[in-house]
Amino acid sequence: MISIRVCLTTNLKKIRRENVLKVYSYMVMTFCVLSVVSGLLFENRPAVAQDVIAEWSSIKTPPPPELKDVTVDPKTTAFLLLDFNKQTCNAERRPRCIASIPKIKKLLDYARSKGILVVYSLSAGAVPGDIATDLAPMEGDPVVTSGPDKFMGTDLEKILKDKAIKTVIVTGTAAHGAVLYTASGAALRGTQVIVPVDGMSAENIYAEQYVAWNLVNAPRVSAMVTLTRAEKIK
Secondary structure, X not given: OHHHHHHHHHHHHHHHHHHHHHHHHHHHHHHXXXXXXXXXXXXXXXXXXXXOOOOHHHOOOOOOOOOOOEOOOHHHEEEEEEOOEOOOOOOOOOHHHHHXXXXXXXXXXXXXHOOOEEEXXXXXXXXXXXXOHHXXXXXXXXXXXXXXXXXXXXXXXXXXXHOOOOEEEEEEEOHHHHHHHHHHHHHHOOOEEEEEHHHEEOXXXXXXXXXXXXXXXXXXXXXXXXXXXXXHEO
């Protein structure tokens, strides 16, 4: 009897040991398979972007926005000329602003001939006499002074409301300052905004490109903005 018990005990231990080895083998095989599959998945997975600065040099420029023909109602349209004063619009700081003046003058003359409201803005420290001679305000033209957003701390909103203005043509410098923030401010107030791209200027062309893209892509703002050229406005 003792020999039988010993034999059974030995066999049971052997069976248990073999089962443990089998389970361990299965676990090792499963781990290896999962490792291989995971490696393949992560190998084919696209790289996750870290941040815009890390990817700066690889960013592709989007296609240019469409420039549209525009027809406005003179009775409900205002023409905004922003910061064309010598402190911000000069050959040293912003030669592109100086280059834009002839087209702005032509559009200004056309707007006046149609009775469109003309509104000027100045940068801090400037006076109306600092505005470029070809674009000088006439007696009675409203002039406001503020930072990039010409609605802030001024009567611009009231000026437009009192004249029942529904559309503004925004020109000026800097594109990434007064034009961007005043156009956006008008759009967010429910006013249709027209921006002739040849009527906004900055120190460099990239800033103008960014502003053009932003105005037609920014949430809520883009629905109210139309990009055009001065010659396309009727």
